[in-house]
Amino acid sequence: xxxxxxxxTFDFDALSVWVxxxxxxxTPRSRGEFAAVAVPRLLExxxxxxxxxxxxxxxxxxxxxxxxxxxxxxxxxxxxLHGYAHENVAxxxxxxxxxxxxxxxxxxxxxxxTEPRGFRAPAWDLSENTVALLNERGLRYDSSMMGHDYxxxxxxxxxxxxxxxxxxxxxxxxxxxxxxxxxxDLPHLEFLSSPARTLPGLGDAERMFADWELDLRYMLxxxxxxxxxxxxxxQVIGRGHRLLRLEEWLDRVAGHGxxxxxxxxxxxxxxxxxxxxxxxxxxxxx
Ligand SMILES: [Zn+2]
Numbered sequence: 001x002x003x004x005x006x007x008x009t010f011d012f013d014a015l016s017v018w019v020x021x022x023x024x025x026x027t028p029r030s031r032g033e034f035a036a037v038a039v040p041r042l043l044e045x046x047x048x049x050x051x052x053x054x055x056x057x058x059x060x061x062x063x064x065x066x067x068x069x070x071x072x073x074x075x076x077x078x079x080x081l082h083g084y085a086h087e088n089v090a091x092x093x094x095x096x097x098x099x100x101x102x103x104x105x106x107x108x109x110x111x112x113x114t115e116p117r118g119f120r121a122p123a124w125d126l127s128e129n130t131v132a133l134l135n136e137r138g139l140r141y142d143s144s145m146m147g148h149d150y151x152x153x154x155x156x157x158x159x160x161x162x163x164x165x166x167x168x169x170x171x172x173x174x175x176x177x178x179x180x181x182x183x184x185d186l187p188h189l190e191f192l193s194s195p196a197r198t199l200p201g202l203g204d205a206e207r208m209f210a211d212w213e214l215d216l217r218y219m220l221x222x223x224x225x226x227x228x229x230x231x232x233x234x235q236v237i238g239r240g241h242r243l244l245r246l247e248e249w250l251d252r253v254a255g256h257g258x259x260x261x262x263x264x265x266x267x268x269x270x271x272x273x274x275x276x277x278x279x280x281x282x283x284x285x286x
Contacts, residue, residue: 002259003220004150005266005276007177007229008053009143010042011120012072013086014235016060020086020122021194031235035061038238039068043075045247049254054263056082056120056143059107066111073112078262080118081105081139090125098133105137117264120144124179131155134174141175141267143229150219150226151277152177152270175267177229183212184231189242205242209249219277220256226277227266228258 015032018024046053055072057079062069073079083089084104089097101119108116119134121144134142134155142155155176158169181187188208192199212230219226237246254260261269270276 002225003257004216004223004226004228004259005261006216006253006258007227007261007263007266008046008051008232009056009120009179009229009263010053010232010234011056011082012039012061012065012068012234013058013082013122014061015064016058016083016086017122019060020088023194034238035233035235036065036068038234039065039072041238041243042232042234043071045243045250046077047075049250051250051260052076052078052262053260054078054080054118054143056080057108057112058082058086058122059084059104060086062107062111069108069112073114078118078264079108079112079114079116080120080143080263081108081116082120083122086122088123088125089121089130090127092127094127094129094133097127097129098136101133101137117141118143118177118267120179124181131157131172131174135172139174140271141177141263143177143179143263145176146178146180147176148178148277149180149215150223150228152227152266173271175270177227177263177266177270179229179231183215183229185236185242186231186233190233190236205245209245213249213252216253216256216258220258222280223277224280225274227261229263 014035018028018032055077081104084100087100108114118141124144153176154171155174156169156171160167188203190201216228219228
């Protein structure tokens with residue numbers, strides 16, 4: 001049995017993220033195109049090590065790059081949902097959000113012939129209806145929330161939080177495989193600018209991977225069967241200096257006795273009753 005799990009996830013936003021940002025002049029579009037240059041490089045990095053990852057693919061990307069999506073599928077990876085055109089579902093009415101979900105499922109079915117089992121919200125924000133809609137769809141997991149670092153948990157509906165206090169809602173069958181901005185390459189590394197905000201990015205990839213390795217070491221020391229989920233974007237991680245750091249990191253991680261697993265596989269373990277990410281029992285004092 002492995003000491004823990006690492007989920008490698010890739011958000012293949014390509015041009016869709018620039019659609020969502022309303023930045024559709026030639027250069028932002030070309031930044032989206034670069035993702036398609038990076039995907040074969042990443043598939044090669046993973047194939048050389050025999051690793052399966054989870055790729056969150058917007059419907060827009062699937063229809064723009066159908067051959068690449070089929071290559072991802074044929075590489076033994078999981079393909080899951082990430083909106084249609086990278087919509088912020090948090091601001092959508094229920095019917096509009098349901099329509100986006102239907103359209104994104106349809107795109108992945110048509111292009112890759114796969115039935116997605118999980119969802120990641122673009123920009124990691126959910127509406128009050130998202131969990132119910134994902135359950136209604138029969139999906140197994142979400143991977144957008146941040147309520148734990150190492151333990152998958154059940155998503156709730158009906159939480160009420162206001163200035164008076166908090167009333168927790170009901171747990172649902174949907175499994176959350178949690179994420180974190182600190183475990184995402186984009187805020188560390190990518191420079192983004194718009195009239196609304198600037199994300200400085202352009203940090204040191206070696207530093208980012210060193211921090212992620214510390215998160216992993218802490219997980220292995222403190223938890224049983226913990227899960228560390230890291231998020232990459234092909235357009236970010238797919239440049240030379242970052243790819244070399246990624247390769248080094250993957251090889252170091254493999255030395256820690258963890259198993260690389262897809263998010264879907266981890267969600268299946270959680271549904272099957274595996275106690276993932278629980279604190280280790282304290283040694284007896286004496
Ligand atoms: Zn995205």
